[in-house]
Amino acid sequence: MDTAPQSNSQIANPYSSKDAAVRAELSEIDASIRSSALFFTVSAIFWLLAGTVFALITAYKAHEPAFMADGAWSTFGRMRSAHLNAMALGWGNNIIFAIGLWIMARLCRAPIRHGGMLTIAGIFWNVGLTIGIGGIIAGDITSVEWLEIPHYATPLLAISYALIGVWGIVAFKFRKGEHVYVSQWYILAALFWFPWLYVIAQVMIIWFPARGVVQSVTNWWFAHNVLGLWLTPMALATAYYLIPKVLGRPIYSYYLSVLGFWALAIFYNWAGVHHLIGGPIPVWLISAGIVASVMMVIPVIVVGLNHHMSVVGLHKEVWRSPTLRFTVFGAISYTLVSLIGSSMAVRSVNEITHFTDFTVGHAHHGVYAFFSMIMFGGVYYMMPRLLKREWPSATLIKLHFWGSAVGISVMLFALHVTGWIQGLEMNNPDISMLEVVQNSIPWLKARTVSGVLLTFAHVAFAVNFFWMLFAAGAVRAKQGPTLLDSSSKEGAA
């Protein structure tokens, strides 16, 4: 930050250069991380599908409680927690390990050394997670939100995370070139923040439980920061990487990038306490959480503006590129979900939305409409470069996009509306709790319908992905990128 960059376009250029030597260097970097990135992506997609199955079961049980109610293993609390952990640590972390490390290696212009070790660490991560989610279903669930995985699986997760995360830091250490791009700040910070949060939360809640509600404060410091300091920076890093790469023009403003990054780093990690508004913890802690939550408006507006100005005027290109169609959907969702989140932290709003499906909707707004959509965009961009072949079917990409976009929109509408109604009704003691529940049932059914749409989308994505991975000869021979508009054949995917 000591000196202003000469010109952003010069900085962005080495990575989209027409220069053969630079392209060769990138190709070498891609080759060095290919097998581990593929392993993580395949794992992520398997967890995405497993998480979708758990989600459908959970959503259906919410309005048909007698469904799959014969055994303890499939009761609502366990299915719901299996869904959350499969999505957050299975889909989320694996796709971050794939795309985050790949972007880091490319931006550092440093090939990953000993990529086989990275894959082995990844295998341990997924073994640990399988044991953990099996443990949840078997009844060893901890009932600590976002930390449901039983104590016998978490050390394996922590150790394998450390082995994976260190690769990003090593790549950074061996980087070439003076300038460090905004995506690198976010990835570096997130790789460092996540283990800190995870280890502290494990120690203070599970291993050596802190006294009373200190556990709850730690719980929400952790859980909200999984979103704020892990998923969010990784998704923003990916968006910051993909938008200029596909459009071939630099990010609008360096200074807005800097402001957005530091404002996020400073404010987000205090915000989690807003999950305890009205709860039995000291008021000053809650007030600090509310202030930080509202201050989050700054980085959100700044990043939103920066992304918007970077794509403005090129909307056709955005719509045509599978990568950017998903990424820009995610970036817009980031602005919306964060502004809604900030307002939910205000006491008078929280009095209504707290303890309702509004929060559930909000969580999906963040993790799906923002994080996952950007990561889908990342997969559409990364795979052709890793495999040197194109996506087999534009139709499947369109099915994926529309299934995801419509599905998540229906879900968000249903959950936000029913959550708001639940909140108003729960605060009116003349309406019995049973009536509140019954009034929410039609909306919960709509949520299940949205889940079916998302399932179609994920299946389309998985089919296209594995078709590409085990490409038939026809796919290998395909020339030019797969775009979503057949009239034009130029440009990057």
Next chain:
Amino acid sequence: MKNLPLLFCGIFFALAFSFTGLILSSNIQIGSLNQTTQSLNENGNNIAGETLYPLKTAGLAKQGKQVYIEMGCIYCHTQQVRRQGFGADYERNWGPRQSVARDYIMQDRVLLGTMRRGPDLMHVGGRPLNADWHHLHLYNPQITSKGSNMPPFAFLYETHKIEGEPSPDALKFPPNSEYGPEEGYEIVPTRDAEALVEYLLSLKLDYSLPEAQIVE
């Protein structure tokens, strides 16, 4: 950005700041709370000979808490009562006073919860619901609360053929209930179900604390 020391320090101190401010400081403030009598003497000390609150969950109720954890009850039921005037917790009879930090200090695992698909349970043991009601409700919520979307926990109960005297623990279904057992059979709680109900009945916010008095 070229100033890497600044970047590293910023990344470190950003999280260190909230870790100190939220976690360590609340650990100091809340970690020093102890059990106390319902009110204090003029010197601000516990009154000798009176019971210290909050009580510790023990015995069968403690085992029941483990069942509560294993079944994931927390994902639909909170254990916290908000103050009068903020929400309608008090008006719904979910507790005679708001719950405060000291109420949780004897708990190995705190189960505040963040979702109320069903009622708050902080004071469920103080409500006019007996063990028979809880068993029927857990066996199938439709018996006691028609239209609820709470899942049935029938797998915590066993169906026996009645041999000789009927069991005194058998579920007492309302007459002609469609959920009752066949003629000659009875449904009895497993130990897990007994423990869970014991735990639910032990959840009471019927004592005052110096900082949170029950106002009659």
